[in-house]
Amino acid sequence: MDALGDxxxxxxxxxxxxxxxxxxxxxxxxxRFCNTAWKTGNYWRRRGVHEGATVAVADAPAPETVFSxxxxxxxxxxxxxxxxxxxxxxxxxxxxxxxxxxxxxxxYDVPPGTQRVAYGGPPDDPSVAHxxxxxxxxxxxxxxxxxxxxxxxxVAGDNALSHAxxxxxxxxxxxxxxxxxxxxxxxxxxxxxxxTAVAGVxxxxxxxxxxxxxxxxxxxxxxxxxxxxxxxxxxxVPPTFGWTNYPGAKVGV
Numbered sequence: 001m002d003a004l005g006d007x008x009x010x011x012x013x014x015x016x017x018x019x020x021x022x023x024x025x026x027x028x029x030x031x032r033f034c035n036t037a038w039k040t041g042n043y044w045r046r047r048g049v050h051e052g053a054t055v056a057v058a059d060a061p062a063p064e065t066v067f068s069x070x071x072x073x074x075x076x077x078x079x080x081x082x083x084x085x086x087x088x089x090x091x092x093x094x095x096x097x098x099x100x101x102x103x104x105x106x107x108y109d110v111p112p113g114t115q116r117v118a119y120g121g122p123p124d125d126p127s128v129a130h131x132x133x134x135x136x137x138x139x140x141x142x143x144x145x146x147x148x149x150x151x152x153x154x155v156a157g158d159n160a161l162s163h164a165x166x167x168x169x170x171x172x173x174x175x176x177x178x179x180x181x182x183x184x185x186x187x188x189x190x191x192x193x194x195x196t197a198v199a200g201v202x203x204x205x206x207x208x209x210x211x212x213x214x215x216x217x218x219x220x221x222x223x224x225x226x227x228x229x230x231x232x233x234x235x236x237v238p239p240t241f242g243w244t245n246y247p248g249a250k251v252g253v
Contacts, residue, residue, distance in 0.1 A: 003147040003163045004073035007205045008037040016181050018205065021063050021213040028063070030208070036063075038142035039135045040071030046138075047115055047129070049096050051076030051147070054155065058082070058100035059192040061213045064119040064131055066201055068099045073163070076147045078155045082192035099131065156194045169195075170202035177222050177234055179207035186212040186220035188229050195238025200224035 001007060018033035020026070028036065049055060055072040057065050059082040069079045080095060098108050098116050105118040105128055116123075119131035149164035161169075179185070187200035204211050212220040223231035224238055 001167055001206070002149045003151070004070065004153055004166060004202065005041075005142075005145070005147060007202065008034040008070060008074070010034070012208075014208075016208060017210045019063055019066060019211045019213070020184065020218075021061075022215040022218045023061075023213070024063075026063055035140040036067055036135070037070040037074065039138035039140055040067040041074035041142050042138040043135045044068075044071045044075055044077070044097065047097055047117070049075050049077045051151065053077045053096040054080055054094050056080045056082075056095035056098045057191070058098075058104060059190050060101055061187060061191075062101070062119065063213065064099065065191055066211065066213075067135070069197060069201070073147075073153050074142060074145060076145070076151045078152045078160070079197075080155050081194070081197065082190075154194050154197060156192070159194070161194060161198075166198055166202055167206070169198045170206050173199045173203040173236060174207040174209075177203075179204055179209040179222070181208040183207070183209040183222065183233075184212040184220035185209060186214045186218070186223040186225075186229065186231055188214065188223050188225035188227075189238050190226075193226070193238045195236075196224055199236045199238055 013031040013034045015029050018030045019028040055068060055077055057068045057079055072079045095114055098110055098114060102118040102120040102123050105116050105123060108116060110116060117129040117131050122130050147163060150162045152160040153163045153166050154161040185200055185204040189196045191197055201211050212218060219230045221231060222233040223229035223235045225235050226237055229235045
């Protein structure tokens with residue numbers, strides 16, 4: 001695999017579980033997961049997202065966070081997790097889209113040219129797009145869009161991780177944990193920490209395992225967390241950026 005879009009390629013579709021979010025009783029097998037990622041990419045394209053553009057995604061443990069990231073990656077766009085700079089009207093805020101829960105989207109004072117997309121129910125503001133409705137109506141197929149592996153996939157501050165760097169780091173996690181289909185990786189760290197998406201989303205998807213966005217009761221086999229976690233298989237503390245300290249960040253294996 002050379003680019004993040006390869007983890008949702010057509011041949012990855014199956015009935016195996018891909019993402020579980022107990023809070024909303026939401027379950028995606030790899031077939032539905034890939035289809036939804038493609039739909040999101042198609043919708044982002046229609047909203048003006050393109051290679052090199054930025055999609056800012058609120059730091060929320062929701063399936064829409066994952067699909068927003070993958071939809072952007074399919075187009076060669078960058079994802080910035082966390083949208084605090086948008087909420088204060090920063091003139092340097094460069095995102096083409098801001099994606100956030102319905103109850104939060106109105107808090108973001110975005111500059112001209114930035115569109116807002118809400119999920120978790122229809123937005124009150126007609127100028128805000130509705131993720132569930134609009135993505136659902138998209139074509140569940142995605143045209144082949146070659147992406148250079150050195151294209152930036154994740155940005156945080158002035159730092160950037162390319163598709164190649166994300167995939168390489170994710171493979172290290174998947175290999176160290178010996179992830180296999182059915183293994184659940186619980187995402188307990190904030191997405192605003194760049195390593196969370198790497199270890200908590202990309203690593204399990206590479207291995208055909210399961211991304212778990214847990215509620216208070218759910219427990220996975222492994223976890224990405226900054227503090228304690230109930231998972232017994234192992235816990236990765238995601239680095240703030242990059243993966244140079246990854247070997248020392250692995251605990252409980």
